Each structure stands twice: as C-alpha cells, then as structure tokens.
Amino acid sequence: MTDSDGADRAAAADLSSVHVVVPLRGVESGKSRLGQALDAEEREVLVLGLLGRTLDVLAAWPQAQRVYLVTGDAATADLARRAQPTLTILSEPRDGGLNAALRAARDAAAAAGATAVLMLPADLPLLEVAALDRLLDGADAALAAGNGHPLVVVAPADARGGTNALLVSPPNLIEPSFGESSLAAHLLAASQADATVQLVIDPALGFDLDTPDDLMRLDTDAVLALEQRGQQMLAAQAAST
Numbered sequence: 001m002t003d004s005d006g007a008d009r010a011a012a013a014d015l016s017s018v019h020v021v022v023p024l025r026g027v028e029s030g031k032s033r034l035g036q037a038l039d040a041e042e043r044e045v046l047v048l049g050l051l052g053r054t055l056d057v058l059a060a061w062p063q064a065q066r067v068y069l070v071t072g073d074a075a076t077a078d079l080a081r082r083a084q085p086t087l088t089i090l091s092e093p094r095d096g097g098l099n100a101a102l103r104a105a106r107d108a109a110a111a112a113g114a115t116a117v118l119m120l121p122a123d124l125p126l127l128e129v130a131a132l133d134r135l136l137d138g139a140d141a142a143l144a145a146g147n148g149h150p151l152v153v154v155a156p157a158d159a160r161g162g163t164n165a166l167l168v169s170p171p172n173l174i175e176p177s178f179g180e181s182s183l184a185a186h187l188l189a190a191s192q193a194d195a196t197v198q199l200v201i202d203p204a205l206g207f208d209l210d211t212p213d214d215l216m217r218l219d220t221d222a223v224l225a226l227e228q229r230g231q232q233m234l235a236a237q238a239a240s241t
Contacts, residue, residue: 146196
C-alpha cells in the first residue's frame with residue numbers, strides 16, 4: 001500500500017463531487033457473445049446504441065459532475081464525443097485490460113477533484129436517471145449510517161455474479177475487480193478496507209445486455225430504440241465527414 005492509498009483509506013466519504021467512469025473497449029469488438037444472434041454490423045449498431053443511451057442518461061443526471069469514457073478505440077472516442085461534446089475521453093492503457101483502464105480513469109477523476117467515483121458499464125439497456133438517483137440515495141443512507149466512514153456502494157448484476165455499478169468514496173479506497181465473480185471480489189475488498197457497504201438491488205441497474213438470452217429478454221421496443229440511437233450516432237459522424 002502506498003502512502004496515498006493509506007491516506008484515502010483513512011479519509012471520510014464525501015459525495016459532494018461524483019465523477020462517473022464508463023469503460024468501452026470498442027464498438028467493433030464489443031459484445032462478441034451476441035454473435036450468435038446478430039451479425040457484426042448489427043452488433044456495432046447495438047453497442048453504439050447502448051453507449052449513446054448511457055451517455056444521454058448521464059448527461060441528464062445533475063449529480064454527475066464529470067463523465068469519462070475510457071476506450072482504446074479512436075473511432076469509438078470520436079463517435080462518443082460527437083454524441084456528448086462535454087465528455088472527457090481517456091485512452092485505455094495498452095496493457096492490463098478493463099480494470100487497468102478503470103484504475104487509470106479513477107486516478108484521473110481523483111486528480112480532477114472527484115470525491116467519489118462511480119464506475120458504470122455501457123451495457124445497461126434499462127438505465128435511467130431515477131435508477132442513478134436511487135443508487136445515490138443508497139449511498140447517502142450508508143454515509144449517514146456510517147458517520148462519514150469510507151463507502152462502497154455496489155449494484156449487483158442480476159446474473160453471473162457480476163457488478164453493474166460500483167461507487168467508491170474516497171475514490172482510491174478499493175481497486176476495481178470487474179469480471180467473473182466481481183461482486184464477491186468488491187465486497188471482500190470493501191470489508192478489508194473497513195468500508196461501509198451498501199448493496200443496491202435495482203432492475204434498471206441489474207440487467208446488462210451481454211448474451212443472446214439477454215437480448216431475448218429485452219422488450220422489442222427497447223431494442224428498436226437502442227438500434228435507432230446507434231444509427232443516429234453513425235449518421236452524425238457521416239454528416240460531418
């Protein structure tokens with residue numbers, strides 16, 4: 001543990017400046033498991049639609065002081081910037097994968113003044129402002145119950161033992177461990193950091209679109225809306241070239 005890590009562990013939680021980090025590998029390589037149901041072009045449009053919808057919701061959420069997209073794909077960064085010009089784009093580190101990208105973005109947010117960081121994937125088709133408000137309400141309740149003790153708020157995925165939202169204050173309190181069994185890993189890390197922990201079970205946060213079965217579960221109108229949003233993002237790029 002570094003000295004700065006120790007300082008963060010001793011610091012009180014503070015929700016006054018929440019920054020949000022959204023990771024995305026790239027639209028062409030994303031959601032490969034949907035290949036059984038969609039061709040490459042359809043997947044690209046769907047991934048873009050999910051990203052666009054996520055950024056739209058975050059832009060409409062007043063509590064998000066700053067939103068970061070961390071990606072290693074220049075085309076994705078360009079599309080996202082056109083969709084949300086105020087977005088902060090960060091390049092994904094060359095080595096280390098998803099969690100290394102999240103750590104780098106988290107550190108950038110902390111350096112920019114974030115007192116809390118929310119890590120949120122771009123594959124939550126039911127995400128809405130009200131769900132983010134409920135997540136922050138859970139954080140506020142835990143903050144009060146813990147008398148300002150360091151805080152970890154987790155929204156579990158409704159399948160596969162994953163994590164669909166992770167809010168941490170102070171930002172460097174624990175390391176992101178997204179991937180297989182990430183919920184258990186985050187809860188263990190929070191316990192080891194002696195943090196106040198809040199689980200937020202919410203259908204709008206729990207459902208992530210990752211497999212053909214997930215796609216079948218999603219309402220047809222919701223799928224069409226995502227496809228439309230993806231096409232809008234592609235059209236905006238085409239119109240500017």
